[in-house]
Amino acid sequence: MAGKYRNGILSAEFGILQQLVTLIFGLIVPRLFIQTFGSEMNGLLSSLGNLYSYLALVEAGVGTVAIQALYGPVGRNDKKDINEIMTATANYYNKAGFLYLLGVIAIAVVYPLTVTTTIPRLTIVILVFLNGIGGVINFWVQGKYLVLLQAEGKKYLMSIVTMLIYIAQNIVKIVLLLNGFDVIAIHIGYFMISLCQMSFYFYYMRRNYKWLDLHSRPNKAALSQSNxxxxxxxxxxxxxxxxxxxxxxxxxxxxxxxxxxxxxxxxxxxxxxxxxxxxxxxxxxxxxxxxxxxxxxxxxxxxxxxxxxxxxxxxxxxxxxxxxxxxxxxxxxxxxxxxxxxxxxxxxxxxxxxxxxxxxxxxxxxxxxxxxxxxxxxxxxxxxxxxxxxxxxxxxxxxxxxxxxxxxxxxxxxxxxxxxxxxxxxxxxxxxxxxxxxxxxxxxxxxxxxxxxxxxxxxxxxxxxxxxxxxxxxxxxxxxxxxxxxxxxxxxxxxxxxxxxxxxxx
Known part of the structure; x- marks a missing residue:
């Protein structure tokens, strides 16, 4: 049990450090952004963020149910059950990625026509894609792996990776803002760095979880309460x-x-x-x-x-x-x-x-x-x-x-x-x-x-x-x-x- 608590303590320590880093950049970047592009653009991007929060529901509760289902097999170190649950999870996440992509396209078409703003529609369409395509790749690449890491108590690893990526993204934002780049260029830089996070999880799991087989018989019953x-x-x-x-x-x-x-x-x-x-x-x-x-x-x-x-x-x-x-x-x-x-x-x-x-x-x-x-x-x-x-x-x-x-x-x-x-x-x-x-x-x-x-x-x-x-x-x-x-x-x-x-x- 001491080892289990140790993972929790590590997760708490690095998680809090991550949030403190988030707080520091949160004091700097939004103010620079509002001063540069105005409250209307800040409000637009916040509104878009909310729409993507809704779109993320194509996950359909699978992540939450999978984590709960994995607690037992992980506690027993039953790799057969883990593989079967993870296979079912991976299959659904692949489908969810395609649904998310369709949602991004729909938002790009409908949102600029329904929001009251002075911001050019073409700018809004480009921002919709730049903010949404990362979610598509998340479903296809890292989403399923994060489920297993959370069930094993390895949130500390997720916090470290998220913190480093967040620091890099915000440094790029600040540099581009101070050098007069437009909002589209800033979001392109943000997206490119987010790809590094997804690449890390892909190679980490390949190296450290060689026993993980996502082609096992899928245990769909374990995810039966996802709806x-x-x-x-x-x-x-x-x-x-x-x-x-x-x-x-x-x-x-x-x-x-x-x-x-x-x-x-x-x-x-x-x-x-x-x-x-x-x-x-x-x-x-x-x-x-x-x-x-x-x-x-x-x-x-x-x-x-x-x-x-x-x-x-x-x-x-x-x-x-x-x-x-x-x-x-x-x-x-x-x-x-x-x-x-x-x-x-x-x-x-x-x-x-x-x-x-x-x-x-x-x-x-x-x-x-x-x-x-x-x-x-x-x-x-x-x-x-x-x-x-x-x-x-x-x-x-x-x-x-x-x-x-x-x-x-x-x-x-x-x-x-x-x-x-x-x-x-x-x-x-x-x-x-x-x-x-x-x-x-x-x-x-x-x-x-x-x-x-x-x-x-x-x-x-x-x-x-x-x-x-x-x-x-x-x-x-x-x-x-x-x-x-x-x-x-x-x-x-x-x-x-x-x-x-x-x-x-x-």
């Missing part, structure tokens, strides 16, 4: 991307999309830090659930406590520091107002609702209850879409966020109740008590910094103020966790001592 997962992925995609699509097509305001995406940049960075760290241990939890159900219960309690405390701490820090950051980051950009007093709270609360259901959602996946969750996921997306369309007409960008929050209020409660009663066979009170405790700390921080406004004049002052503020907030949540659930805290400390230091000596 149920697809429904949940579609509904999650709607909930995650409704806001930008509604702002694009209902409000018809690409500048509002740009404002939304700049705030989203901050909170998605936090979300990725959260998911990177805790996602690094999903394979341990998944294998434990499928081999030792009783032993899993203690792990779940620790995971739920630590993940909820961690997410509240991160999003509370983001909430407090967002407005001071925006005032500095968007200084000099005058084509639209980026500083808004309500957006930090709306974004923070939306993400708190989403992250609070992480542990409950995860155990539902481990149990394979994908079909049981279909209609619930559909209802969430319907609530989100309808509420956002209605509220955006009255409240603009605030309306789409409120629409998403309304949907999340329903779905988070639904997942918590289902996971505790149907899967874990216990009362929901433990999860709700934990949520209320952390929400109380959030309320205290909200009140404190409402009366103590932070007003740094530059990024140097921002970090000088932000670091102690972040430490203060983390200490508050750690005290709350220690006072209310010492057993989970002891288990966490024991896990770190028994696995981090022991494996580090090997």
């Amino acid at each position: 149920a997962v697809l429904v949940q992925q579609i509904t999650w995609m709607i909930c995650s991307n409704t806001d930008i699509l509604v702002l694009t097509y209902v409000a018809q305001d690409l500048k509002a999309v740009s404002v939304y995406t700049v705030y989203l940049m901050v909170y998605s960075t936090i979300e990725k830090l959260f998911s990177t760290f805790f996602g690094s241990f999903h394979y341990v939890l998944g294998q434990k659930y499928n081999t030792d159900r009783e032993g899993y219960m203690d792990m779940h309690r620790t995971y739920e406590t630590v993940s909820m405390v961690g997410s509240f701490a991160l999003y509370t820090i983001a909430f407090v520091l967002t407005t001071p950051f925006m005032k500095i980051y968007t200084a000099g950009i005058t084509d639209v107002a980026y500083v808004d007093r309500y957006l930090p709270f709306l974004f923070a609360f939306m993400h708190l609702l989403s992250s609070s259901r992480e542990a409950s959602s995860r155990v539902i996946n481990f149990a394979g209850h994908f079909r049981q969750m279909q209609w619930r996921a559909i209802l969430e997306s319907v609530i989100n879409l309808v509420a956002s369309i209605i509220l955006v007409r009255m409240l603009g960008i605030h309306g789409v966020l409120l629409g998403t929050i309304i949907a999340y209020l329903y779905r988070t409660n639904d997942i918590i109740i289902y996971a505790n009663r149907k899967v874990l066979k216990r009362s929901c009170w433990a999860t709700y008590r934990l949520w209320l405790q952390n929400m109380a700390v959030f309320g205290i921080v909200f009140a404190v910094f409402h009366f103590i406004p932070l007003q740094p004049a530059n990024f140097a002052q921002f970090f000088m103020i932000g670091i102690p503020v972040g430490v203060f907030i983390c200490i508050l949540y750690l005290i709350e966790a220690w006072l209310t659930d010492r057993e989970a805290a002891r288990q966490l400390v024991g896990t770190v001592k028994n696995n981090l230091f022991r494996s580090g000596k090997k």
Whole structure:
């Protein structure tokens, strides 16, 4: 087990490093891009990114189901079963690549005719292809391999590769931006470097997984619940991307999309830090659930406590520091107002609702209850879409966020109740008590910094103020966790001592 935890710790370390690199470039490149090409072009590319998020659904849930199906064979080191599941996965990914290509062509034809913008249509068509062709190659080359690497707990390798490619892509972007190249040339450079990532995975798997046979008898039964997962992925995609699509097509305001995406940049960075760290241990939890159900219960309690405390701490820090950051980051950009007093709270609360259901959602996946969750996921997306369309007409960008929050209020409660009663066979009170405790700390921080406004004049002052503020907030949540659930805290400390230091000596 120590070796398994070691992989998780490596994945967490390199994953967090990757997100910090992403944060650094995220502070530099988008601002340069907006200053060079304007908020309208930034909004257009964000809108395109959302469309490709939907198009990626041609995967049809196969990746998620394949990872869950591989936990057992990987834990038993059953290479025959692994090959059969991987063959079925590879066959589907090849078909998905062709469907994705057809989708790219369709977007290139339809999107320029439906979006309200002053950007030339030919430019939009070229950008559609440059942004989409990488997804096609991803399905054909690396997608199937990433499934196996995740099931084996090798997210650290994926993080290292992604980080190096991301650094190279952004250096190219900065150099081309500063030398006056147009947006098409920048995206060509971005695409060329992404090919290096796909080439690496192809040769890595050929060299290190010589036993992997993608021509075995395909185990299609292992992927039988992919349609149920697809429904949940579609509904999650709607909930995650409704806001930008509604702002694009209902409000018809690409500048509002740009404002939304700049705030989203901050909170998605936090979300990725959260998911990177805790996602690094999903394979341990998944294998434990499928081999030792009783032993899993203690792990779940620790995971739920630590993940909820961690997410509240991160999003509370983001909430407090967002407005001071925006005032500095968007200084000099005058084509639209980026500083808004309500957006930090709306974004923070939306993400708190989403992250609070992480542990409950995860155990539902481990149990394979994908079909049981279909209609619930559909209802969430319907609530989100309808509420956002209605509220955006009255409240603009605030309306789409409120629409998403309304949907999340329903779905988070639904997942918590289902996971505790149907899967874990216990009362929901433990999860709700934990949520209320952390929400109380959030309320205290909200009140404190409402009366103590932070007003740094530059990024140097921002970090000088932000670091102690972040430490203060983390200490508050750690005290709350220690006072209310010492057993989970002891288990966490024991896990770190028994696995981090022991494996580090090997």
